[in-house]
Amino acid sequence: MEDKITVAHVQLSSCCGCLISLVDTYEKFLDVLNSIDLVYCQTLMDAREIPEADVILVEGAVCLEDHHALEVAREVRKKGKTVVALGACAALGCITRFAKGGQMPKPVQGSFSSLTEIIRCDMAIPGCPPSPELILGVITALIKGDEEYLKPFRRYAVCKCESCGCDLIINVVNKSLCMGCGICSASCPTRAIEMVDGRPVVSPQLCVKCGVCSFQCPRIEI
Amino acid sequence: MDPLGSYKSIISARATDKRILKRCQDGGIVSAVFIYGLENNILDGVIVADKEEGFRPVPKVATTPEEVLEAAGTKYTVSPNLSVLKSAIREYACEKVGVVGTPCQILSLRKALKYPVGFRHMVDKVKLLVGIFCMENFPYMGMRIIVEELCGVRIEDVVKMDIGKGKFWVYTRWGEVKSVKLKKTHPYEQSSCHVCTDYTAELADISTGSVGSPDGWSTVIIRNERGEEIINKMIEEGYLERRPIDEGKFGLGLLKKLALVKKEKNMKEIEHRKELGLPVPPDVCH
Incomplete structure (x- = not known):
């Protein structure tokens, strides 16, 4: 187990589509699970505290009216060696850019920012959702340390684009x-x-x- | 660096099928490869550039040899072939897709295959990339001006267009042949072509075009094993006839010269844009 990289998946304000996209790789997902050490993923496993991890994949935007979300974002930055904004909500805002609150059951929650605006992210991946093959490609590159492949995503984390x-x-x-x-x-x-x-x-x-x-x-x- | 990019071999070839030869641009390589692929279960759908009234190009997913034949022949204007890529996989449910494209389209597809951010379950379904030689392209209205104003032919009457021997040629359904010197067509080229340094679709599996081969034949650059396997089988099974490429000044020499001209000319344009502070494309095939 020791030489496997530890990976956590954290969900903020999102539809879970990015995680579903990863699972959509079917049998290849099993290979992924075999080659990493998944330490946190509320949808797939029972772990309550976000542990320290080599890679934390975060999907979803950050709701500014939800102080819990802001704390999770800060915790992620503290616990993760490499923080990846997975998918357009975390990377760019995506559909949450259209949010303005006034909806049940949380009418005051109306301000959403991309994770890249709240904390420094090491990588960002666009897409709604990013394709299964792309997420797989990134995870494989992370395992192998293939920086050449990851370069666009490292740059994307710091680029200021409208994503429109x-x-x-x-x-x-x-x-x-x-x-x-x-x-x-x-x-x-x-x-x-x-x-x-x-x-x-x-x-x-x-x-x-x-x-x-x-x-x-x-x-x-x- | 070789101005033709990396490749395994170069030959001259032409299709043997009379139906192809009747409609194709030069040697009918693209049509022959796709028809061979469809008939032999190597491909189950191919993305081609068909045309509508007034020579308007339409990207199309062809699933039968007849549909490939309908789309045969070069269109000297922009056909966004890749725009139907997802449709080929989702709506047509193709699992073995062939794509023909200009060098920029082949490059774009290679990027999508490496980084398929917006393409779920696409990568393993694209089986063959056929590239066509391309110096530059014309926007639709640019092409129309060349045909109607410079050559004096109504677009509805055109059956074929061609570029060769320094001229743009227009063939009408009445059997007329009109031409105009390329010097006069340059102003109608799309400017985004002038930052492209790839003449021979260097990232394709197979690249083809007329330059370097006699009239009625095409030059075929076989770039990798996938391309080699399919071309060899086609020759063996009689879909293609081949002859050695002319190594001289009007054969391979001309092809290399044109490829180099495009690189040098457009590198200058890229440098010029940099001086002006304008963005340039990533350097892939310089």
């Missing part, structure tokens, strides 16, 4: 870098991007600000 479809327009189309490959359109989980005359047109009604389209764009250096 607008990023594509401002950083790629407006900068005469878009050549119309269409990968952004295919990657969008809500089909908010239509290719018109070889360029992306983003529907602001459908975009959930998950950041996938611009991460997937080959013309942006991440």
